[in-house]
Amino acid sequence: MAARTATAPGAPTTKIGKAAYEFDERMLLTPWLRRTLNKVYPDHWSFLLGEIALYSFLILLLSGTYLTFFFDASMREVVYDGSYAPLRGVEMSAAYDSALSLSFDVRGGLFMRQLHHWAALLFVAAIVVHLLRIFFTGAFRRPRDTNWLIGVVMLVLALLMGVTGYSLPDDLLSGTGLRIISAILLSVPVIGTWAHFAVFNGDFVGEQIIGRFYIVHVLLIPAILLALIGLHLLILVKQKHTQFPGAGRTEHNVVGNRLFPTFAAKATGLIFVVFGVCAALGGLVQINPIWLWGPYNPAQVSAASQPDWYIGFLDGSTRIFPPWDINLPGDYTVPALFWPTVVIAGAMFTLLALYPIIERKLTGDTASHHLLQRPRDVPVRTALGAMGLTFYLWLMVAGGNDVIADKFDISLNAMTWAGRIGVVILPPIAYVITYRICLGLQQHDREVLEHGIETGVIRRLPHGEFIEVHQPLGPVDEHGHGLLAYGGAPVPKRMNHIGGARRAIRGFFRPIEEPAQVELEQRAEGRGLAAAEDRELTTSGRPSEGGRPSEGGRPQEPRD
């Protein structure tokens, strides 16, 4: 007898039921709520990458709010008189002073600072991994090109958040970066000096920049990001998530778990896992020890000065770009610094944002797609992506070239040359290699579909020939070749993918299931190894000698 609900004709009976009823009287939420609870989300692990970015952002909001209670975004000169002895008596900005006192004089302050900074690094890293997944599976195709554009804009905003954020403490490391930002602004032709004077309120360094970075970092960009994230998720929910091709999956449905309870439980679990990783890093691994760097002084600098990892590619491009000023008539100059900073960054992000349109034009594919593609099935896109990634990674490596030169005893000049030459020749090489690998994987898929899975079982035929037994995946024609077409889903390549292995018996010290019970369940399923053992194998097992569905799937006697 199924349980009865409390909704008898009329009013609810329990207290909670009554409260819910009253709530809905006012908010009229139930249609939306039921629709939302019933929404189906596919379950693939790679669909959780965007969530990691989202939850890192949440952690940043919370920890960042805490930090604003203690940080003083002022460039007023003060003399340090706090608890860190090696800086006592040193002149510094109030911003740096407040960051030091947060680190040393606030209970748990250093932990929160580090948590915030690690979450920031994780935020951008998760965005990048998520972007790669979207790119390589073709999820950016219509109708999700708008969401892709929003995503690229959010990536740029995340980078800006990072830069404005780590520059706030006004330490020697980030101050050096600030000087370079000043030079980049100056390098823009025609309007560069005007742009610089607008941003810095004059010549470098002025007295405004930290305060301006602060308001950009805690108000302006977070507001835009929140709006964009909301839009990004809204579009995702309305369009429904994409899914990989597979059993029962079409362009017109979504197969997976309903939001409640499964998906919500897992998502909540992921929130805590991400938070846990950030917290663990925030305490166990030191990050941005500003007391070791010292306060910013325009006459001081350290060897091995790098920006945070996500700006590393720009540092690398700046290091390896040759000294090519363009001297125009009239004594105007386009500084060499313009190209590897403004132009390369602009070009990369523009290309990224426009990629869906470019691919549409090149492939002529203007249809809406809700099924994903395996990277191997689109070798050109995958190879282009590998090429772009190689370019980006090589620039990042070039950004750390002095650290690599020092730690691995390589000439610094040689590292610069390696950067220059590598950035030109490595991407095409990556393209070619990736393309060939994709083709190879595609061919293997089709080979398995045609010839079946290699079982590893070797048989010797009566006339002396050795053969390996192959397990066909489906119906075969009269030559023994499989009739299944490739459908875009992963092809099983091992016997345990098609039930050729026993179910594991659970237990830690002792099995908690009876082996006999497990075997009974398996035989009851009617397929798999346990069921197959009931059949005697008397032939070679080759499909051409039997094993066809018309013969009941059992191999026959060999025909001469």
Place this chain on the structure above:
Amino acid sequence: MSTTNPQSEAALDEGGAATGDPARRARARRRSKQRRRLANVGGLMAALVLTGALYSVFSPAQAADEGSESAAEAAGRDLYERSCITCHGENLEGVNNRGPSLIGVGEAAVYFQVHTGRMPLARQEADAHDKPAVFSDEEIDQLMAYVQANGGGPTLPSGDLRDGDLAEGGELFRLNCASCHNFVGQGGALSSGKSAPSLQDASDLEIYTAMLSGPENMPVFGDNQLTPDEKRAIINYVQTIKAQADPGGAGIGRIGPVGEGLVIWVVGIGALLFGIFWMGSKA
């Protein structure tokens, strides 16, 4: 054997008058010449012996090796002539394309180079790397004495080398040293294969003598540029920073964003990837 004896060739008898026939006169001349020579030599020898005796009687008492060098210097010279002379020359004047002159470098330079094992150089290359010292402390003292005696130069300091203001040392370090050696002395790359070494294993005296002598490509920081007090402040800062713990957890090399980026990708994204493999499905 002819002498320009002012006395004439004419034989002289005891009376001094020339007598006899030519052959007898010649023999007599030869005999008296020999006798005069002997007399001259004997007189000279007598005069010399007399002078020497008088000298040794009346001169003040001298140390055993007066006039050349002390025992340490002599031992130093020995070591030098076995290990250093090939590149630095017989008189410390240097050899073209091999080694610079050591005249005027002083014992501070010798201490730094030899105590850190940079000298003797393993091979001609861009950078002299520190390696286990070849010479013992005593031998280093001897080399120091030898080089100092042959040209002079900056000497070793004395007293507590950390007796300086910690914060001032930090400011001076960041202004003068951090650009090559990094904020906390982790070292850094220089052009074309050279490097500014890490200070993690450097002792107080090694740092002091390095500043004073400006080894290889390091600039020289003379005592009028960085006073001895300022040098002590810098050493205090470096050694304090080296010894201090990392209150924020594992220091990961203290080189900044490069290490942090590696950690977030390998540890952070790595751990989370494992997590989502577990949480989600695979096909």
Place this chain on the structure above:
Amino acid sequence: MTTRDTRPGSTGGADVPGELYGGPDDDYTPEQLAAMSREDLDRLGAHYDHVEILHVDAGPEPGSPMEKRAIRQVGMVFAAAGLFAFLFVVVYAGSGWFLPDWHWQVTEGGWSALFTPLLGLLMGLSLLCVGVGLVLFTKKLLPHETAVQDKHDGSHFDRVTTGATFVGAFHNSGLARRKLITRSLLLMGGGVGLMLIMPLGGLIKNPNKGNPLGTTNWAEGVRLVRNDGTPIRPGDQQPGSLETVFPAVPGGNRQADAATMLIRLRPEQVEQLQPRVGHGDFAYGEYVAYSKICTHAGCPVSLYEQETSRILCPCHQSQFDVTQGAKPVFGPATRPLPQLPLDVDDEGFFIARSDYIEAVGPTYWNRERI
């Protein structure tokens, strides 16, 4: 006051059901719904949301060893999460009270240096346990359901009707033919838009007024001083040394563009000295002074290799040759470091003969025009 109040505006209210207008409330009466089981209602609602439950793998059998094991696991993980959280609270609140003080001094390596790592470890473990527990619960104890939801692409009906509403209103406004209004609207839009962003003009400053980019605080007769303010004599530095010097003006050592490198060349370097054209007399004997601000991106250049006569910038590895007027010999820099002309005043201290004769620091559009 009841629903039986008969005053105008008070009777019944919305609790009196209105007309039926379609939707699932028409198809199912409350009595029918009350007769259905909870599971059936769930599937019915899902059906209305175009979701079909394909297959449910029930969780482990109630009372089975599998279920007990899973419950134990999940319970222990949640308990561990709580335990770690409490330990966090103990460490956080107790440090300085019944635990050693958390204030860290530079010389300490004990509890105070472990305070932050402990906080991170405990919070991290606690939160990880919560997350892991939730996922374990989902995987091991919840039924595994496979559901399908139909997608509905854009409704043609909606598009057509919405379009009609929009276009109809536009047509009714007559704007298409009332051109004076549309044109004045354009003027209005342009004007109001400009007006609203005009206050941002307060940010704009003229970079060419007074040429701040091209001048520094160096001037004729200004002494070279160290960071602590002491002036410098020739002879204070050894050959092969570099000292950072500043102009002897108030705040000179905090100016972003005034830092200068005073270098005393060694005799071998003096022999190879090839000053830039027009800079022949800028040196003072074996002393040369160059701007410390890199002409590439503005970092302080400062890595002086006295044997190779190179100054290396640590930011992007530009290298400048001090015997050739600090001209760039490697790396991305394009312009030599500006040279400060030196002299010595009556008391024997170094002075500048004038400001730098070109702009200090990174290149910009009209650098060469000043």
